[in-house]
Amino acid sequence: MSEFQDKQDGYLNMELLRFTTAGSVDDGKSTLIGRLLYDSKAIFEDQMEAIERASINKGEEHVNLALLTDGLRAEREQGITIDVAYRYFATPKRKFIIADTPGHVQYTRNMVTGASTANAAIILVDARNGVVEQTIRHSFIASLLQIPHVIICINKMDLVDYKEEVYEKIRKDYNAVSDKLNVKDVRFVPISALKGDNVVDRSERMPWYDGTTLLYLLEHLHIKNDRNFNDKRFPVQYVVRPQKAEWHDYRGYAGRVAGGVFKPGDDVTILPAGLSSKVKTIDMMGAENMASAFPPQSVTITLEDDIDISRGDMIVAIDDLPSVGQDITFKFCWLSEKELMPNAKYTLRHTTKEVKCVIKSVDYKIDINTLEKITGDKSVRLNEIGKMTIRTTQPLIFDSYEKNKITGCVILVDDATNNTICAGMIV
Amino acid sequence: MEKHNINHLRELEAESIYIMREVAAQFERPALLFSGGKDSIVMFHLARKAFWPAKVPFPLLHIDTGHNFEETLKFRDDLAKEHGVQCLVRFVQDSIDQGKAAEETGINASRNMLQTVTLLDAIEELKLDVALGGGRRDEEKARAKERFFSHRDEFGQWDPKNQRPELWNIFNGKKKMGEHFRVFPLSNWTEMDVWQYIYMEDIDIPNLYFTHKREVFNRDGVWLAKADFMQLKDTEKLEIKDVRCRTIGDITCTGLTLSMANSLEDIIREVAATRTTERGGRADDKRSEAAMEDRKKEGYF
Structure with missing residues (x-):
């Protein structure tokens, strides 16, 4: 029994690590993911049988591990990955979420999507080809989205005699x-x-390499400091008002802590109104009166004073305020086939707030193969990256993306189609 | 130095609660799809946590194939009563009687596919603009590409090639009249996570998940439960075995696991050692390699 307790304790104390994988079509990305899943025993017999059947049907000699990650019919037929797919595996140390994104040039937006929540990026380089344009592009996206850790996997070492x-x-x-x-x-x-x-x-075939295996690295990357525990930010998501006698006066602000550590008694300011109060309680069913709340916890906060607060407002530290303003400059990635319309209004979503905005200027674009700035071209098309300035109808309460990813990111929504068409990282 | 880290289950919980609250804030008329299976039970538990001490601000909706394990229905009704939540039930039988859905015939007949018709009708009738589902991306290949906020057109269909990008924790629930969303707060959970969470939170689940003796028969390597409406082939015979459910769905396509597990610890140990996926026992997925993708495009859960 004690053996089980230990194992169980181990399981319950696992950390979560999210990583994204990027590579060109033939870099062996799907094979790598298949290998991670297979060797860490996350692939089950029936899945293995299914891909064995599929491999035989396609007349392939070996079991094609890449088939594991190609989910949709069109992908299996064309042999390419066309969208972000999420994969899961766990070791006794960590649970992993892989955002598997395709590497072709036209799918920059998928890579950006996968990268937005990642702690780490794995970038595959074919040992025979070395650093190519795609490697630069993927690295640029990793830096744009500020993925804290980048792992360059030099793959196909077997084809260069492990030199x-x-x-x-x-x-x-x-x-x-x-x-x-x-x-x-x-x-x-x-x-x-x-x-x-x-x-x-x-590997015993590369005795000259004194580093760790990829899995060991993923298990031991130091990710605790990837979050902001310094600047208190609590975007109000939903107001909880129980219509029950026993909770008659309860007015709680539900949300997910975006930054800093909140504690009962903290002096706070509520933006945009600018009113001050103190944190009274931090609640969660089953854990009422919590001692503190920090990212990424979802909790409900009550305040000492009766203040009119609604969704989209933000509770912050009284002596550490975010920026408040209507003129916002951000780096962008355009996600839609529909081009930017210069004078159109878009809906902007930021934390739990939704406002309208107009694009004031496209400051520059970047050629992601050469990393050179392009100025003077105001058009913005699918997969293009650059910097723009907008004006919103109401003030946003924000930080730079570098300071806090959650309060520093925005999306634009096209009102005609309701599609998410642009991702922005506030400068 | 204070430690500000939480384990993977608490992080998944926080993410799911955030999604539930987004749904309540962004939509007018949500419902939580409830089958009585462990995933929907966990969903309801998370919903209670998300809005506590207020009540869950949306009803449960059960699409009933009529082919249930009896224990599931009792569990569903008890749960609704205990927590004072409204549980709406819509019946596949009604869709069949109205001529909207045709009963499958033959030995492998199942009403699993027909649920789509009833579900879409219920969404229209109840004017739901979002249905919360317990689908997880680890269940099946097509699900691995599903968004948390999954947009459905006016016919309830999913267009996998034209999904909205989903970045950071910003979710875009904007839609036109007549369209709706399916939202999957458990997207990032695995089967193991669900069991560990049930264990950690001490959540009540139907006894079907624990070992019991039952009359079963073996079809194509899968153990199925005896039920009045199930036809047996000549070569199939009923036997009494110690079994438990790994998933609970329509009785005609829910494979049972031979198991002596009678506690959550046993189940977790069993799941850790198991070499087939949960859906490996689901006859509905075995129909073709793209079975789930095809059903989802039509508007399945």
Whole structure:
């Protein structure tokens, strides 16, 4: 029984790590994911049988691990991945969520989507081809979305005879690229996804490599500091008012802590009204009167004073205020086939607030293959990245994306189609 | 130094609660799809947490195939009564009687597909603009690409190639008249997460999930429960076995697991050691490789 208790305790104390994978069509990304799932025993027999059947039907010699991640019919037929797919596996240390995004040029938006919630990015480089335009593009997106950790997997080492020189050259070439980008924590792992070298098990064919396997790295990346525990931010999501006698005067503000650590007794300001109060209680069913609340917890906060607060307002520390304003500049990625319409109004969503906005200027765009700025071109099309300035009908309560991702990100919605057409990271 | 970290279950819980609150804030008439299975029970538990101490601000909706394990219905009614929540039930039989759905015939006949018709009718009748479902991305390949906020056109259909990008924790629930959303707060949960969460939170579940003796028969390697409306082939014979449900769905296509597990600890241990997926026992997914994708496009859960 004690053995079970230990294992159980281990399971219940797992951390969650989200990572995204990017690579070109033939970099072996699906094979790598298949390998991670297979070697960590997250693939079940019936799934394995299904892909064995499918591999035989397609006349392939080996079981094609890539078929595991190709979910939709069109993808299986065309042999490409066309959308973000989410995969799950766990080791006794961590539970992993993989956002598997396709690497073709036209799918920048999917990569941006997958990257938006990731703690880490795995970028695949084909050992035979080295650092190519796609590698730069993927790294640029990782830096744009400020993914805290980037892992460069140099894949297909088996096809270059596991040579150290190849690995070292790619490392050097990549460092020259990353110096120009804002990527903080870069790691390199030489692997063969097909043969399993250094993915889950250490390779004996690369004795010169003294680093860890990919899985070990994923299990041990330090992710606690990826969140902002300094600046108190609580966007009010929903007002809880129980119509029950026993809770007659209860007025709670439900939301997910976006930054900082809230405690009962904290002096807070409610924006945009600018009124002050104190945190009275922090509640959660089953854990009333919590001692504190921090990201990413969802809780309900009550205040000492009776103030009119609604969805879209923000509770913040009295001595550490975010910016409040209507002129917002952000880096963007355009997500829609419908081009930017210069004088049109869009709906903007930011935290729990929704307002209208107009685009004031497209400040520049970036050629993501050369990383050069393009100025003077005001058109914005699908997958284009750059910087723009907008004006909103009501003030936003925001931080820079660098300071706080949650209070620093926006999306634009096209009112004609209701589609999400633009992602923005406030400068 | 204070430690500000929470385990994976609390993080998943926080995410799901956030989604539930977004639904309550962004939509006019939500309902929570409730089957009496463990995922929908967890969903209801999360909904209670999301709005506590207020009541859950939307009703439950059960699409009843009529082919149930009896225990499930009793559990559903008890739960609704205990928590004072409205539970709406719509019947596949009514859709059949109205000629909107045709009963499948033959040995593998199931009403699982027919639920789509009843569900879409219920959404229209009740003027729902969103239905919360317990679907998880780890269940099946097509589900792996589903969004948290999944847009459905006026025919209730899903267009997998034209899904809205979903970034950070901003969810876009805007829609035109007649359209609706399916929202899946458990998207990022796995089967193991659900069991661990039930264990951690001490959530009550139907006894069907624990070992019991039952009359069963084996069809294509899957153990199915005896039921009046199930036809047996000549080669199939009824036997009494120690079984438990790994999922609870329509009785005609819910495979039973031979198991002696009679506690949550046992179940977690069993799930950890199991080598087939939950849906491996679901005859409805075995029909073709794209079975789930096709059903979802039509408006299935």
